[in-house]
Amino acid sequence: MDAEKIGITTDYIPLGQFLKLANIIESGGMAKLFLADYNVFVNNEQDQRRGRKLYPGDRVDIPNVGSFEVYMEESM
Template sequence: MEVEKIEITTEYIALGQFLKLANIIESGGMAKLFLADYDVFVNNEQDQRRGRKLYPGDRVDIPDVGSFEIHVEESM
């Protein structure tokens, strides 16, 4: 399975914000429901906290949805 790179412009991103940025959910308000219905693994550990801070290099795996890795957006 291919790992999709998600680029951020800040030091970290909250898991709930990440779900929206990665186009997994349509709005931030859906994060709580999504996390209740799906297993989400951050660096191979299950985590359902929408406020969980994700840093560059962190990997997010969601079975049947995809695998993602956090990267810092390269400045032009």
């Protein structure tokens, strides 16, 4: 299954902000609750830290939610 690509314009993005950017949660405040309720895998390793830094090339898999890949968006 192909991962949905999520573009960032900074060197990295914290996992909590990534969840909001990917439209998985509505606000950053929901990140802690979401991570408590769902298993999140970053590059095939479970990680529930909302501050986990995600870099271009990282893959995020959330069972029953989706698979996502971080990439560097060209800045204008």
